[in-house]
Structure formats: structure tokens, C-alpha cells
Amino acid sequence: MxxxxxxxxxxxxxxxxxxxxxxxxxxxxEIIIMISPFAAYFYAGYGPLLxxxxxxxxxxxxxxxxxxxxxxxxxxxLNFINGFGRTLxxxxxxxxxxxxxxxxxxxxxxxxxxxxxxxxxxxxPQYLFLAIAGMGLLLFxxxxxxxxxxxxxxxxxxxxxxxxxxxxxAKHGENYRHYMQQTAMFLPGEPxxxxxxxxxxxxxxxxxxLGLTYxxxxxxxxxxxxxxxxxxxxxxxxKNIPQRQLTVVSIIPQPDKSIQKVIDNVFKDKAVSEAxxxxxxxxxxxxxxxxxxxxxxxQGLFAQPDMADMPVRRRHTGGAIIRxxxxxxxxxxxxxxxxxxxxxxxxxxxxxxxxxWPSGDYAxxxxxxxxxxxxxxxxxxxxxxEIGEVLNVKYMAPRNYWGxxxxxxx
Numbered sequence: 001m002x003x004x005x006x007x008x009x010x011x012x013x014x015x016x017x018x019x020x021x022x023x024x025x026x027x028x029x030e031i032i033i034m035i036s037p038f039a040a041y042f043y044a045g046y047g048p049l050l051x052x053x054x055x056x057x058x059x060x061x062x063x064x065x066x067x068x069x070x071x072x073x074x075x076x077x078l079n080f081i082n083g084f085g086r087t088l089x090x091x092x093x094x095x096x097x098x099x100x101x102x103x104x105x106x107x108x109x110x111x112x113x114x115x116x117x118x119x120x121x122x123x124x125p126q127y128l129f130l131a132i133a134g135m136g137l138l139l140f141x142x143x144x145x146x147x148x149x150x151x152x153x154x155x156x157x158x159x160x161x162x163x164x165x166x167x168x169x170a171k172h173g174e175n176y177r178h179y180m181q182q183t184a185m186f187l188p189g190e191p192x193x194x195x196x197x198x199x200x201x202x203x204x205x206x207x208x209x210l211g212l213t214y215x216x217x218x219x220x221x222x223x224x225x226x227x228x229x230x231x232x233x234x235x236x237x238x239k240n241i242p243q244r245q246l247t248v249v250s251i252i253p254q255p256d257k258s259i260q261k262v263i264d265n266v267f268k269d270k271a272v273s274e275a276x277x278x279x280x281x282x283x284x285x286x287x288x289x290x291x292x293x294x295x296x297x298x299q300g301l302f303a304q305p306d307m308a309d310m311p312v313r314r315r316h317t318g319g320a321i322i323r324x325x326x327x328x329x330x331x332x333x334x335x336x337x338x339x340x341x342x343x344x345x346x347x348x349x350x351x352x353x354x355x356x357w358p359s360g361d362y363a364x365x366x367x368x369x370x371x372x373x374x375x376x377x378x379x380x381x382x383x384x385x386e387i388g389e390v391l392n393v394k395y396m397a398p399r400n401y402w403g404x405x406x407x408x409x410x
Contacts, residue, residue, distance in 0.1 A: 053145065054406050055358045060372040063406040066229040067142035068236065070301050071410045074253045075235040085139025092133030099126045122184050123165070127157040147225055148218065155214050161185065233369065236410045240365055244276075245285065247368035249410060251292035262291060262348060265388030266381065272393055275379055276352070286365035288353040288375045288409070293346050294382055300401025301408060302351045303377035306394075347391060352379040354398070374406060 053059040073079050099118050103126070118125035131154055138150050168176045184190050199216075200209035237250035239259045244267065248259050267273050276287070290302050299305045353375040355363040363373045377396035384391055400407055 050145075050405055054372065054374065057372050060358075062143075062145040062148065064144055064229070064371045065142050065408040065410070066144060066147070066225040066232065067139065068232050068410050069140075069142065069408045070298055071236055071249065071251050072253055073232065073235045074237065075231075078232060078235055081139050085136045087136065089133045089136025089140065092129045092131075092136060096126060096129035096133065099129060119183075121188055122186055123180065124157075124161045124186055127161055128186050131157060142225075142228075144222070144225060147221060151214075151218055151221055155210070158210075232410060238369075238410075240368075242365065245280070245365055246287050246289050247365045248289040248291055251290065251296055259291065262350070262383060262388070263289070266350060266383060266390060268388075269381075269390035269393070272379075272381060272390060275393065275395070279354070279378060283362055284354055284378075285362045286355050286368065287378070288355055288365075288368050290351045290353070292349050292351075294349040295346055296349065299349070299351070302353065302375070302400060303380060303396050304399050304401055346385065348383045348385050350381050350383065351377050351396070352381075353377050369409060374404070375409065376400075376404060 050063050054063045067081055068078050069082065095118070102117055102119070122128060134150050134153060138146050165176075165180065169180075186192060196209070196213060200212055203209040203212070237253045237256075237259065239248045239250075239256045240246070241248060241260065241263060244263065246263065248263060250259055267276075279287070292299070354377075355365070355368055355373050356376060357363055358372055358374075363370070367373050376398040377400070378398070379393065380396050381393045382391040383389065398404070
């Protein structure tokens with residue numbers, strides 16, 4: 001019986017730990033994919049999951065984004081969030097590594113219960129720091145799917161922490177019990193525990209109460225994310241041009257008049273107008289247009305970029321890497337300006353994309369921002385910003401840099 005009990009506890013611990021690992025891999029995997037030169041190989045495994053979610057209206061929303069990633073918003077608060085996410089991730093991982101060094105050095109020296117530095121104030125700083133890092137990843141790559149995984153991961157952390165406390169009580173007895181009584185679990189003052197008791201203290205079953213808490217948090221945060229998506233759309237330079245069947249998204253905020261002027265100039269070019277007319281004759285009902293500086297650094301989100309057309313960028317230095325990890329150090333925002341480019345000082349690039357439902361049918365611009373509508377490139381052109389002359393026109397393969405994975409519109 002003792003062996004069976006030990007075996008069951010050991011299996012429980014392994015299952016919970018494995019769950020944490022899987023959740024964190026899924027949250028971080030897309031970020032690794034986005035920066036990896038082997039992106040196509042990673043997406044060969046991860047891509048089918050996104051495509052499967054995208055294929056059904058009931059789950060397509062999970063592949064969508066609820067905060068700006070590819071565009072500069074009209075809202076300084078929304079622009080702040082992306083950089084703040086990178087900073088949170090970096091600080092969380094640094095603190096996690098400091099805590100890990102503390103734990104393993106104590107194990108090597110056989111010091112028993114660790115109660116110094118971070119552990120002086122909270123019992124599980126490692127999980128707190130991982131949660132902070134996970135929040136940073138979520139803000140940087142704000143897909144609904146990642147949000148659901150993140151909330152689930154937090155509850156798995158709680159279960160894992162409770163399991164570890166039972167193990168520590170069995171091993172260290174009253175010493176650890178006294179430490180628990182004097183130290184908060186995750187945050188000083190135990191705000192989470194107080195809210196839990198107020199809302200679900202009536203339940204005689206802790207398992208039921210915990211399940212209800214998970215469901216409530218999942219619903220609240222998902223509703224909040226939908227609200228953030230609506231706010232993001234309203235604060236993005238998006239203009240519908242029904243007479244040309246276009247929805248135009250400008251990467252850099254600019255007035256509707258300026259967007260309209262660029263589009264009017266583009267359609268004066270015979271090659272462009274003929275190409276669009278040919279697409280319409282093939283059955284296309286509308287087009288998404290991303291308008292950006294020609295040096296914009298994330299064109300791969302919308303089309304497979306031709307590296308020969310991309311401007312030569314300076315090699316990333318240690319300072320550039322630090323500014324990316326801690327963007328608020330970059331007070332003059334050189335890194336951000338280099339990534340986004342400038343419409344005033346260089347040519348403008350437009351990428352026309354088809355609007356297509358999972359069934360293969362074409363969608364109109366009324367559904368351009370629908371979760372189930374995928375945007376795959378058709379046409380790319382460069383326009384001289386000062387005189388509005390079309391410099392070149394290229395037909396594009398229907399894929400972005402990572403294949404045909406659902407990517408952010410904004």
C-alpha cells in the first residue's frame with residue numbers, strides 16, 4: 001500500500017509537471033518560430049493545429065489577435081503594451097534564474113528549506129516569475145489561443161505548488177508549517193486567496209470551487225480580450241473603400257485622406273487596375289491591403305518577402321539586442337523606428353491580399369476582419385511617396401513567410 005501510494009503521488013507529480021512543460025512550450029513556441037531560420041520545419045508540426053482551429057467558425061477566433069502586433073496604433077497605451085510585454089518576459093526570466101540558482105545551491109550545500117531572498121516574502125517565487133514571463137510573452141504575441149493556454153497554466157502552477165507543499169510538510173514537518181504560516185503563497189497579502197474565499201468560500205468541495213474559479217477567470221479574461229480587440233481595431237488606421245472593394249490597413253497611423261490618396265494614385269496605374277480587374281473576374285469579392293514603408297521590418301507576416309528587395313540593415317549589436325529585450329532603455333526609440341520605417345521619407349509598399357473562407361470561397365470586405373477569413377497575398381507594389389508614381393508591380397505566391405498560417409491583420 002505504501003509503495004502504491006508513493007507510485008500514485010509520483011505519477012501525479014510527473015503529470016502536473018508535464019502539463020506545465022506542454023503549456024509553456026505552446027506559449028513560447030510561436031515566439032521561437034517567428035525568430036527562427038527553421039520556421040518552416042517548426043510550423044510543419046505546429047501549423048496543422050492552428051489551421052485546424054481556423055477551419056471551424058466555433059474555434060477560428062482562437063487563432064485571432066486581440067492587441068496590435070504588426071502595426072503602430074493611434075493609441076500610445078496600446079503601443080506601450082508590446083514593449084512592456086518584452087520587458088516583463090525578460091525580468092521574469094532573470095528573476096526565475098536567480099531563484100533557480102538559489103534553490104540548487106541550497107540543495108548542493110544541503111541547507112534544507114530555502115527561506116532567503118525571494119523566499120523570504122513568498123513561498124513559490126519560481127512560479128510567480130514564470131507567470132510574469134508568460135504574461136510578457138502573451139502581450140508580445142497576443143493570440144487568443146495563447147491567452148487560454150496561459151490562464152490554464154496559472155491554475156496548473158497552483159496545483160503544482162500545493163503538491164510541493166504537501167511534500168515539503170512530509171519532509172520537514174513543523175518547520176515548514178511555520179514557514180507557510182508566516183509567508184504568502186504567491187503574492188504578499190494573499191490577494192488571490194482572499195478573492196477566492198469571498199467568491200467561492202461557500203463551497204464544501206475545494207475541487208468544485210477551483211473548477212468554478214478557473215471557468216470564471218477564463219470567461220472574464222476572454223471577454224476582456226475581445227474588448228481589447230475592438231479597441232485595437234478602432235485605434236488602427238483602417239479604411240474601407242467600398243467602391244474599389246478594399247479594406248486598407250496602414251502600418252503607420254495616418255489620416256483617411258492620405259490613405260485614399262495613395263489608393264487613388266495606385267489605381268491610375270494601368271498594370272495595377274488591370275490586375276485587380278482580372279482578380280475580380282476570377283471571383284474575388286474584395287481585397288485586404290496593407291500599406292507600409294518599403295523598409296518595414298515585418299513584411300513576412302503578410303507575404304513571402306523577396307530578400308533582394310529588402311533594404312540592407314545593419315547587423316544587430318549587443319546594444320540592439322538589449323534594446324529589444326528592454327525596449328524602454330531605447331529612449332529615442334531607434335529600434336522601433338528602424339523596424340516600422342517611415343512613410344514620409346521613403347517609398348510606400350502595398351500588399352494586396354485575397355479574402356478567403358476555410359471552404360475556399362472568396363469573402364467580401366464586409367468580412368475582412370472576421371476570424372475565419374484568411375488573408376493570402378496576391379499583388380505587391382512600391383509607390384514613390386512624394387509623387388505617387390507606381391515604381392513596380394509583382395504577383396505574389398499565396399503565402400506568408402511561414403506558409404499559410406493565420407497571422408495578425410494588425
